[in-house]
Amino acid sequence: MKNTGNLLARALNLGLLAGAWLVVPGGERTEWWREWRAELWQGRREHECDGRVSWASERTLINFCLGAYQDALCLRRLNRRVRSAHRVRFGAAWQCITVLAVLLAASYTLMHVLPGVRAKRSLSQVATRSGLVLIKSVNNEDSLPTISSGQYRAWKNRKQEFFDGLAFYRITKENVSWQHYDSSRDRAGWGVARASSNFFTLLGFPVQFKDSASSSDADIPSLVLSERAWRREFGANPDIVGSQMMLGSLVARIVGVLPEGTLGLPGNVDAWLLESDSKAIPVGAGYVVAHLTDSGRSRMQSGSIQITSYAPYRSPDDLLGTSIQREFPSSRTVFLFAVMLALLALPAITSVSLAEYSVSLHEISWVRRVYRWSFLAAKIVLVLPIVYFGAIDVGYGFTGLDTIHAMYTQLALSVFGCLFGLSWALTDQLRRCPVCLERVAHPARVGQYSRTFLAWSGTEMMCTGGHTLLHVPALPTSWFSTQRWMFLDPSWKFLFADQVQD
Amino acid sequence: MAQGKNPDTKLSHTAAMILQALDAGFVYGFSIMEMTGLPSGTVYPAMRRLERDDLIRSQWEKQSIADAEQRPPRKYYKLTAAGRTTLESSRKRYPLLERLIPTDEERTV
Structure with missing residues (x-):
């Protein structure tokens, strides 16, 4: 009887701890489970007398187990705070890709939902006989x-x-x-x-x-x-x-x-x-x-x-x-034509050069280089279908225009969408730290316009992860024509409390 | 990267009690709870914050020690140098702290 009561009490303690264990954030469960069990074991041994634990001691142990829930909730709160702290760090690469992916999924889904677009897709299969x-x-x-x-x-x-x-x-x-x-x-x-x-x-x-x-x-x-x-x-x-x-x-x-x-x-x-x-x-x-x-x-x-x-x-x-063969170009052909027009017009609205010079002799590892170029490629790969599906959605789904006018609408939207989408992808890339790919922030004006030709004048931005400083000249000169990155050595680390892990 | 807490930082009474208990030689979570009378749900989160602020440090004891005593290994906590300095300033703020939890030396006197 004594043993049965003891076993039941242990099972109750473990059950309570197991419940608390489930509340603890995933990555920390093992650690906390070990600590709680070890302390419970110790507590039971200290309160045991002739293999029995008094009711008062049993209450202490149960209180310990119930306290584990408060521990778990506190851990969860702290974790959430840490996560939100990371979230407010704006412009992370994964955030950018996630937003683009969501936009892509939304535009693709709309294409399958809007009746006008569905009708267009079924009509596109209709073609007059040849000859x-x-x-x-x-x-x-x-x-x-x-x-x-x-x-x-x-x-x-x-x-x-x-x-x-x-x-x-x-x-x-x-x-x-x-x-x-x-x-x-x-x-x-x-x-x-x-x-x-x-x-x-x-x-x-x-x-x-x-x-x-x-x-x-x-x-x-x-x-x-x-x-x-x-x-x-x-x-x-x-x-x-x-x-x-x-x-x-x-x-x-x-x-x-x-x-x-x-x-x-x-x-x-x-x-x-x-x-x-x-x-x-x-x-x-x-x-x-x-x-x-x-x-x-x-x-x-x-x-x-x-x-x-x-x-x-x-x-x-x-x-x-x-x-009388009158073949209308398919949506894909219209889009490819739009991409071609956008590529031709792109140099007119933005700098297509990603050439940058580093102030220091710091060399980025090839892994980082690949990561950086892959990020640019991923943005372009996501932006283009977003524009494609979005233009079809607007042209055929929302406007209620006939086929010809909808096709021209699609063409116009595709050209502007590709133009500004590609321009954004490039300018965004220029403002991302080469090490962590986060957007640089906290722009500060340095120097005076009147001294542009005598000394440096421009804007400095900082990687919030503490990796780099970006110098952007106010007026490109022959000796400072493009933006430059300055890689920060470890002596700067103390300025950045929450380092982004490399 | 966690930042070390300024030694002049004012601790809550709970945190000061935990630091005092650690200084008194109560290095395990359960024994701190028993000595301070604070519930488990207060002690562990407070210790976690103290650890984050580099005032205390935790470590698992060696498996061989636990095996020799036929028990699960326990996690023990230690004061860091910053923690010790902070405790000193807290004692001035809470003069009854030492009477509530006397250290080994004080107990033997």
Whole structure:
């Protein structure tokens, strides 16, 4: 019984100490556990009499164990104070890299979250088929509609040597209306391209029209909105797809949205109305788009092909087929172009030279040199994708601009972002101690401007770790053209209480 | 790098008692607690601060000594020169300090 009580008391003491041990900061646990256990052991031995410990002594031991919690909390407080003291030491290299990494993660995450950017990424996979040409009269410099619907039908019904597919469209002005909107108040109306039903198939878009809800809907022609009209009139609402609208007296069903700039076709088009050939290829002049056969492609010269159309009882027509391939550069290409522009402009706004001279003969170890250059490289490597993702986020995600304007926005933001990002990376590097990579602080003006040419005049900054002093001349001269580092020897150490460990 | 405390620095009564206990030969945490009557949660943090200020120094005793006595090794604390000087000035500030914890010499007198 006596032994059982003794064991329970020991277990209680150890349990209490173990709890306190968990509160102690990680690095100091072993040390404190050893000390507490040794003292507890000693205390128990001193208070033991015939293998028994009196209740009063047991209370002393329990108080000792409970006191361990106060020790642990005190240690934790002290540790926190030390950590915060390190934290207020501004400009540490790891802080800089952490902030950049957080910015990178945020911009990357935004790119995947913002609907505009997601839509852009899915649209970027859309591209027109190769080998497409727009057929027009040779003398038609202004890309006016010159091909009549009759000509188109005649060509379509004949076997062609250079083409294996033809599509027709003609642009008309239509008053449009739908449930909450009536554009009859809008005098200009919409530019509606009334196209043959094979139009998008010929262009190579994998358009899958939604099945009609009922057989009565089957006859309703499909309408593809331009991105511009979709944003302008419907506020980029994706739920608009499937709804019906009136084009003059004709009912049409919206089946999709065409990304801005995807087609390099003439005409200001707000919507594409697809009608079966048998039904309604409207009378009048329009445009014909054709897909070239291999034979046709071999005849292409400088993006165009000369065609002669023969018709019975008529003189031959000389026509010209010009390529409509209009490839927009990808976001990556835009960014690389921006980087190139930024690199060209960089020397104009900042000194790209990292050449520095040391006042003393102190040589930095090669490990420090590698560390320093790696830090610069890491900053640049982080800044560039931040600018890339950030420009895409702003250009496509926040502005609600159409594809072309968003692309220009991305380009402008990328150029300025890269320019100032790279400039910051370089100037920041110039202000970091070569030994510990912390930013130098406490700038002090030394000398007088009037004595620039007689004596030294400039600014001195100090590494808070006590490694270096930085001299920056107020006015670069032939004998003091760039900043200089002075490495502090150990005799300076007493000035710096909290040394940064090398 | 810890800075040595100015010998003229005024210590709290608790810290002065701990220094006095160490000077009196009570070199282990538990024995300091018992001698001063201060709780564990006060003694150890105070000793840690004194150690940080270079007034005392701690050291683990040799494992062989502990093994010979069949007990775990203990950490003992010693006064540094700065600590001794500070204690001297504290005794002037707290005259009852020596009566509360007499040193070995005073005990034998």
